Amino acid sequence: MPPCCLLSLDIIRQEFKPDTAMSDKNALFASFLTKWLQDVIGKVDADTYALYLYDTKNFIIPYFKNTPITVAKIKTEDIEGYYQYERTENRTLNNALLQYHEVIKEALAYAVELELIRDNPADKVNPISGEVQILFTDFLLEWLEMIKHNVEMTTYASYAMCIKSRVIPYFKEFKLTLKDVTPKHIQDYYQYGLNVEKVSANTVIHRHANIRKALQYAFRTELIAFNPADRVERPRNVKYTAATYNDKELEALFAIVKGKKIELAVILGAFYGLRRSEIVGLKWDAIDFKKKTLTIKHTVTEVRVDGKAIIVEKDRAKTKSSHRTLPLVEPFEKLLRQLKEEQERDQKVCGKAYCREHLGYIYVNELGERVKPGYITQNFALTLKNHGLKKIRFHDLRHSCASLLYANGVSLKEIQEWLGHSDISTTSNIYTHLDFSSKVASANAIIGVYPS
CATH class of the missing domain: 1.10.150.130 (Tyrosine recombinase, N-terminal domain)
Known part of the structure; x- marks a missing residue:
């Protein structure tokens, strides 16, 4: 369509x-x-x-x-x-x-x-029975085209990247029709990913989810008798353990980024635990200087579709729980007021050359151009490298935030609300290592009744 x-x-x-x-x-x-x-x-x-x-x-x-x-x-x-x-x-x-x-x-x-x-x-009835049997790879492309306008752009970009760049190149040489695809064909592909491409088990699981979803549509529309992806063995999920910074490491990082363009991203990531999309999407109307609050309600994400970078703006956060209001602490308020003064000064200096497209956004450069999501990731990695700091991902600042909150007596439920997780199980699954201190406390409590 x-x-x-x-x-x-x-x-x-x-x-x-x-x-x-x-x-x-x-x-x-x-x-x-x-x-x-x-x-x-x-x-x-x-x-x-x-x-x-x-x-x-x-x-x-x-x-x-x-x-x-x-x-x-x-x-x-x-x-x-x-x-x-x-x-x-x-x-x-x-x-x-x-x-x-x-x-x-x-x-x-x-x-x-x-x-x-x-x-x-x-x-x-088979709506395409009058035609030559469709190739599996062609079906995948047609399925992508069909769902393009029924899912979020970010979701479609993820599907398209996986299927066009990884799945189709592998299956193309076999010239299998949709009905010819067997569980063994799919299982062999997963083994190829693990043993030849050397990708992680989690990557294979992600590819499996895409393949299964496409084949489930073929099964639902009776193009195939059953979904072969349901009859394969997925590799075991490997839980990711995030690298984090402790309070001393964060203190050193804050000192290094002080006064630099990356400072805003680091503070929002490490102190508030904001996602990159939430940082880039932060607007001045989300800041209430009187009530001393900031509200997460707008996101900006960059995705690639067919090799082209596309910016996706949403007037909503990732989930309902992601829409949250947090207290505006004094050091951050001071930084925001400073940034606001700089923006007003830049507008006067640049005049007509100042970008009007992103007025209202907080994270912009001297010409009023909104900072791109990729800038944060790349600049953060360079900052760590140039100053000899421990290598972590930018998203790991969010994990560092959770670790510090827990270390200071904040419960998992409160961490869930601070980070904007929709379910506390998400919080506990990601931060299971945080719960170890409570187990130590339980052990100490019961040791008193252990026979000497």
Whole structure:
């Protein structure tokens, strides 16, 4: 489906006023589709409903409106005829046909539920059966295109990078069709990753998640009899133990970055435990100097799609829990007021040359250009290297923050809220090493009753 068409989904949703089709066997299939759209509201998520609505109103109903087929008498031949029409007249691609097929199947499943028909005729139809068997690699590309507008850009970029750069190059030489892919083919690929590419078990697990999701769609649309990815052995997940800085190491780091452009990122990462996307996305309207608070509510992320860097701005944090308000401590407030004065001075000095696109953002350079996420990662690594400090990732400052909080008596529940984790299990899973001190305390408590 063309991107320009998808942009109108919300408008179509708002304008749509369903007809009141009769829920009987004599209702035309086109009319029944309209009723189904009305009844399915609230039973599926908004994005899925918008997609159903767009496909049904613009492609499926216009075709069946010109036929006298009732919902009770629609047959597999009628549905196959529609797909043949789309292939020949509109040159519709496989991914779109699969999408239309899912809509028709769901609508007719509802007709079965209402006892208007006994069996779902769409269950016996393969929307692309009239064509040469699709290659596994081609299917993966079509699946990527299909989900492109149904998931977050950051999620799509992750899928695309994995599948286009890693999965497809491996499977391309085998020329396997989608139906030919077996669990052994997938298992061999995982072993290739571990033994030849020398990637980590966690990387293989990430690739498995992508492959399984794509094949699950093929299984759900009956292109394959079962999901072969469900029958492989995944490598065991290796828990990552973050390298952290203690209070002395952080003190040395703060002294080194004092007055430098990277200082803001280091303070927000180490003291507040902010993610890189939250740091770059911080705006002046998130700072309340009167109430002495800062609110995390906007993020800026950089992703790569087909080799091109794309900046994704969101007026929301990573999860509902990521949207949080934290106290504005005096040293940080002082730094912010200093940065605000510098920005106002730079605007006057640069005049028309000052970038107006990112007005409102805190982390900008002298010309008003917003700092890129990659700048923080690269500059932080160079700072550590140039000053002989222990090598850690920038994200490990967030872990250092959690370690210091725990060492100072802050509970895991409070750390969860400070860092913006949606579930305390996330906090405990990442920071299980922090809980060891409490176990030592438990051991000391019970040692008193141990027989001497």
